[in-house]
Amino acid sequence: MPSRKPDATIVDVARTAGVSAATVSRVLNGSGPVSPSARGRVEEAVRRLRYMPNASAKSLRHLKTSTLAVIVSDILVSYYAEIIKGIENTAGALRYKILICDAQNQREKEADYMTLAMDRTVDGIILIAPMLGDAELAAYADRGYALGVIGRRIDHPAIPCVYTDNVGAATEAVTHLIAQGHERIAFLSGFADATDSYERLEGYMKALRQASLPFRPELIDSGGFSEPGGYEAFLRLRERSSAFTAVFAANDEMALGIYRACAELGIPIPAGMAVVGVDNNRVGRHVDPALSTVDPPKHAMGALLAEKLIDQLGEGRCPGTRCFEVGSRLLVRGSSIFNNK
Amino acid sequence: MPSRKPDATIVDVARTAGVSAATVSRVLNGSGPVSPSARGRVEEAVRRLRYMPNASAKSLRHLKTSTLAVIVSDILVSYYAEIIKGIENTAGALRYKILICDAQNQREKEADYMTLAMDRTVDGIILIAPMLGDAELAAYADRGYALGVIGRRIDHPAIPCVYTDNVGAATEAVTHLIAQGHERIAFLSGFADATDSYERLEGYMKALRQASLPFRPELIDSGGFSEPGGYEAFLRLRERSSAFTAVFAANDEMALGIYRACAELGIPIPAGMAVVGVDNNRVGRHVDPALSTVDPPKHAMGALLAEKLIDQLGEGRCPGTRCFEVGSRLLVRGSSIFNNK
DNA sequence: AAAGTTGTTGAAATCGATTACAAATTGCTG
DNA sequence: CAGCAATTTGTAATCGATTTCAACAACTTT
Numbered sequence: 001m002p003s004r005k006p007d008a009t010i011v012d013v014a015r016t017a018g019v020s021a022a023t024v025s026r027v028l029n030g031s032g033p034v035s036p037s038a039r040g041r042v043e044e045a046v047r048r049l050r051y052m053p054n055a056s057a058k059s060l061r062h063l064k065t066s067t068l069a070v071i072v073s074d075i076l077v078s079y080y081a082e083i084i085k086g087i088e089n090t091a092g093a094l095r096y097k098i099l100i101c102d103a104q105n106q107r108e109k110e111a112d113y114m115t116l117a118m119d120r121t122v123d124g125i126i127l128i129a130p131m132l133g134d135a136e137l138a139a140y141a142d143r144g145y146a147l148g149v150i151g152r153r154i155d156h157p158a159i160p161c162v163y164t165d166n167v168g169a170a171t172e173a174v175t176h177l178i179a180q181g182h183e184r185i186a187f188l189s190g191f192a193d194a195t196d197s198y199e200r201l202e203g204y205m206k207a208l209r210q211a212s213l214p215f216r217p218e219l220i221d222s223g224g225f226s227e228p229g230g231y232e233a234f235l236r237l238r239e240r241s242s243a244f245t246a247v248f249a250a251n252d253e254m255a256l257g258i259y260r261a262c263a264e265l266g267i268p269i270p271a272g273m274a275v276v277g278v279d280n281n282r283v284g285r286h287v288d289p290a291l292s293t294v295d296p297p298k299h300a301m302g303a304l305l306a307e308k309l310i311d312q313l314g315e316g317r318c319p320g321t322r323c324f325e326v327g328s329r330l331l332v333r334g335s336s337i338f339n340n341k
Numbered sequence: 342m343p344s345r346k347p348d349a350t351i352v353d354v355a356r357t358a359g360v361s362a363a364t365v366s367r368v369l370n371g372s373g374p375v376s377p378s379a380r381g382r383v384e385e386a387v388r389r390l391r392y393m394p395n396a397s398a399k400s401l402r403h404l405k406t407s408t409l410a411v412i413v414s415d416i417l418v419s420y421y422a423e424i425i426k427g428i429e430n431t432a433g434a435l436r437y438k439i440l441i442c443d444a445q446n447q448r449e450k451e452a453d454y455m456t457l458a459m460d461r462t463v464d465g466i467i468l469i470a471p472m473l474g475d476a477e478l479a480a481y482a483d484r485g486y487a488l489g490v491i492g493r494r495i496d497h498p499a500i501p502c503v504y505t506d507n508v509g510a511a512t513e514a515v516t517h518l519i520a521q522g523h524e525r526i527a528f529l530s531g532f533a534d535a536t537d538s539y540e541r542l543e544g545y546m547k548a549l550r551q552a553s554l555p556f557r558p559e560l561i562d563s564g565g566f567s568e569p570g571g572y573e574a575f576l577r578l579r580e581r582s583s584a585f586t587a588v589f590a591a592n593d594e595m596a597l598g599i600y601r602a603c604a605e606l607g608i609p610i611p612a613g614m615a616v617v618g619v620d621n622n623r624v625g626r627h628v629d630p631a632l633s634t635v636d637p638p639k640h641a642m643g644a645l646l647a648e649k650l651i652d653q654l655g656e657g658r659c660p661g662t663r664c665f666e667v668g669s670r671l672l673v674r675g676s677s678i679f680n681n682k
Numbered sequence: 683a684a685a686g687t688t689g690t691t692g693a694a695a696t697c698g699a700t701t702a703c704a705a706a707t708t709g710c711t712g
Numbered sequence: 713c714a715g716c717a718a719t720t721t722g723t724a725a726t727c728g729a730t731t732t733c734a735a736c737a738a739c740t741t742t
Contacts, residue, residue, distance in 0.1 A: 006404075007459075007461065009697090009699085010698065010699060010700095011698080011699095019721080019722085020721070020722045020723080021698090021699075021700090021722090022700080022701075022721075022722060022723080023720090023721065023722080024699095025699065025700055026700095026701095026720095026721095028699095029700080031700080031701080032701090032720090032721095033719065033721095034720075034721090035719085035720060035721085038720080038721085050459075050484075052456065052459045052460040052461075053460060053698080054401070054460065054461050054697090054698050054699070055406075055460045055461050055462040056397050056400035056401040056406060056461060056697085056698080056699095057401050057697075057698035057699045057700090057727090058698085058700085059397035059727095060395070060397040060398050060401050060697090060698080060699080060726095060727050060728065060729095061698080061699055061700050061701090061726080061727055062699095062700085062727085063347075063397075063727070063728095065396075065397060067440075075416075075425060075426060076422050076423065076426065076623070078419070081416050081417050081422060082417065084416060084441075084443075085416060085417065085443060088416075088441075088443050097440055097457075097462065098440070098441065099408075099438055099439070099440050099441075100425075100429075100439065100440075100441040102425075102426060102429050115393065118348075118391075118393045119393040119394060119395065119396045120348065120393075120395050120396050120397060121396040121438065143391075144346055227627045228627070231627075256624075256627060257627070259629075260627055260628070260629050263629045264629070282417075282568075283597070283624050286568045286569070286572075286598065286601055287601070288600075288601055288604040288605065350727090350728055350729085351728065351729055351730090352728080352729095360691080360692085361691070361692045361693080362692090362728090362729075362730090363691075363693085363730080363731075364690085364691065364692075365729095366729065366730055366731080367690095367691095367730095367731095369729095370730080372730080372731080373690085373691095373731090374689060374690060374691095375690075375691090376689085376690060376691090379690080379691085394729065395727090395728050395729070397727085397728080397729095398697090398727075398728035398729045398730090399728085399729060399730085400697095401696095401697050401698065401699095401728080401729080402696075402697055402728080402729055402730050402731090403697085403729095403730085404697070404698095
C-alpha cells in the first residue's frame with residue numbers, strides 16, 4: 001500500500017465541478033464574478049474532495065510565506081517563553097505562523113537561523129535578546145531582510161525594536177528599598193557585560209545618588225542570571241561584608257538563589273534581608289515570602305513587536321514609531337516590606 | 342525607495358554565469374555532470390549574487406516542506422518546553438524545521454492547527470499531550486496525514502507514540518516513601534480525568550497493596566497540576582485528616598504548593614511531611630529541601646518521536662516499533678529522606 | 683572519413699495556484 | 713433583428729527550482 005493518496009488540487013476541483021481552475025480560484029478568493037450556479041458546483045466539489053489550497057504554491061505565487069521566525073537563545077527561559085506567547089497571539093490573529101528557533105545560547109546557531117530569511121522560508125525574523133551585534137543585524141537589514149529585535153535598542157531605520165526601561169525600573173526598585181529604611185543595599189548583576197546588567201547597575205547607582213547614599217563597590221557581585229549563581233554570589237557578598245540589609249538582584253532566578261542561601265544561613269526574609277528581583281518569574285509569586293520584583297510587560301512586548309514587523313511587511317517600510325521603550329511595574333510583595341508582623 | 346530589492350533567482354545566476362538554469366541546479370545539487378569551467382563560473386555567480394534557492398519553489402517542486410508542526414497546550418510549561426527542545430535538536434539535525442503552535446489549552450485551537458497538515462504547510466505534526474481524542478487523531482491519520490503523539494499511547498498503525506510508564510514510576514515513588522517508614526501517604530492528582538493522573542493513582546494504589554497498606558479515600562485530592570491548586574488541595578487534606586506524614590503529588594508544581602502550605606502551617610519538610618513530585622521541574626532542585634521527584638526523559642522523548650516521524654515521512658509508512666514506553670528515574674532528594682540531621 | 687562513444691549542455695515540462703486578458707455568453711436597446 | 717454593453721468564463725503566462733530528454737561537441741575506433 002502506498003504512503004498516502006495525494007491531496008486534491010485545484011484542477012481536480014475544477015474538473016469535478018465542470019469549470020476551469022480560474023473559476024475555482026475566483027470562488028475561493030472572491031476575486032472575481034462567478035455565477036451562482038458555478039459557485040454552487042465549486043463549493044460542493046471543494047467539500048466532497050476536502051480541498052485545501054497548497055500552501056507552497058500560494059507562497060511561490062505571492063512571494064510571501066506568511067511566516068515569521070522567532071530566534072531565542074533558550075526556549076526554557078520562561079521570560080522568553082512569555083514573549084513568544086505574545087508574538088504568537090498577535091501573529092496568529094494577523095494570519096501569520098511562527099517558526100521557533102532555539103539558538104541554545106550559541107551565537108553561531110543564531111547566525112545560521114538568519115538563512116531562513118535569505119531562502120525565503122520566512123518573511124521576517126524576530127530576535128529576542130540577540131547575541132549578534134548591532135553591526136551584523138544592520139547588515140542583514142541593509143540587504144533587505146525584515147527583522148525586529150526585542151530586548152535592546154537598535155538604531156537602524158528599518159529595524160523595529162522593543163525594550164524595557166532598565167535604568168528607570170532599577171531606580172524605582174532600589175528607591176523602594178531605600179524608602180523601607182535600607183542604607184546598605186547590595187546589587188547582584190547577571191553577566192558584567194550584558195546590557196541588561198549594565199543598565200540595572202546604572203539605575204541602582206542613580207537611586208543611591210538621589211538619596212545621597214555612598215556607592216560601595218564591595219556590595220556588587222555577579223551571578224550569571226542563574227539560581228546557583230545567585231546563591232554563590234550572595235555567599236561571597238556576605239563574606240566580604242555582613243553589613244548590608246537588602247539585595248537588588250538583576251533577575252528573579254538569582255533572587256531565588258538568595259532565598260536558598262538565607263535559609264541555610266538562618267537569615268529571615270524580609271526582616272534580616274530584603275530582596276527584590278526582576279522578571280516576575282512565575283515561581284516568585286509562590287515562594288514564602290512572595291518575591292518583590294520588577295514586572296516587564298513580556299506578553300505585550302512580544303505582541304507589539306510582532307504587530308510592528310507585520311505592518312512593515314505590508315507597507316514595505318517601517319511605519320510610524322520604530323523604537324518602543326516600555327515601562328515596568330514594581331510589584332511590592334512580602335520579600336521587601338517590613339510592616340508584616 | 343522600494344521595500345527591498347528582490348532576491349536573485351536561479352535564472353539570474355544562470356545569466357551571470359553564461360549557462361542555463363539546469364546547469365546551475367546541477368552544480369548546486371550535484372545532480373549531474375558539469376564541466377569544471379562551468380562549475381567555476383556558476384560558483385562565482387552564486388557568491389556574487391548571494392544566491393539562495395527559494396524555499397517555496399523547492400517545496401512546490403518536491404511536494405514536501407521539510408517542516409514539522411509541534412502542537413502543545415501551553416509553551417510555558419517547562420515540561421513541554423523540554424520535550425520541544427528534544428524535538429528541535431533531532432529535527433534540526435535531520436534538516437527539518439519546526440513550527441510551534443501553542444493551543445492555549447483550547448481543544449478547538451488544537452483542532453485548527455491540524456489544518457497545517459492539510460494545506461501542506463508542514464509534512465507532519467507532533468502533538469504533545471493532545472486534547473483531541475483517539476478517534477479524532479485516528480481520523481486524521483486515516484486521511485493520510487503524518488502525525489505522532491507524545492504523552493499517551495495511541496493504537497493506530499500509522500501513529501507513532503512515546504509515553505512514560507506512569508504506573509511503574511508512581512509505584513516506585515510511593516514504595517520509596519513506604520520504605521522511609523511512612524504508612525499514611527496522601528495522593529494529589531492533577532485533573533481527576535487526565536490519563537496521567539489516573540495512571541499515577543493506579544501506581545499509588547499498587548504500591549500500597551504490595552505493602553499491604555489500606556487505601557484511604559480521604560487521603561486523595563486534586564490540584565489541577567498547578568502550584569496554587571496544590572496549595573489548596575493540601576489545606577483541604579489537612580482539614581480532613583492530620584494523620585498523614587507524606588504526600589505524593591502528580592507533578593512538581595503542586596508539590597511546590599505543598600511546600601508553601603507547610604511553610605505557613607509550620608510543618609517541617611521532610612521531618613513533619615515527606616513530599617515527592619513528578620516532572621523534575623527546574624525549580625525543584627533549588628528549593629529547600631530539594632524536592633524528590635520522578636524524572637521522565639523529556640528531551641529523549643521529543644528526540645525519539647521526531648526521529649520516528651521523520652523516518653516515516655521518508656519510508657512512506659511507520660517502520661519498526663511504533664509505540665515506545667519510556668521509563669523514568671526516581672530522584673531521591675532532601676524532601677523525602679529522614680537521615681538528614 | 684564514417685561510425686560510435688563519452689561527456690556536457692539547454693529546452694521544455696512540471697509542481698499548484700493566481701491573474702491579465704481575451705473570448706464567449708447573455709441581456710438589452712433602438 | 714442588428715448592435716452594443718454587461719456579465720461570466722476559459723486560456724495562457726507566471727512565480728522559482730528541478731528533471732527528463734534530446735542535442736551537441738569532442739573524442740576514439742575501424
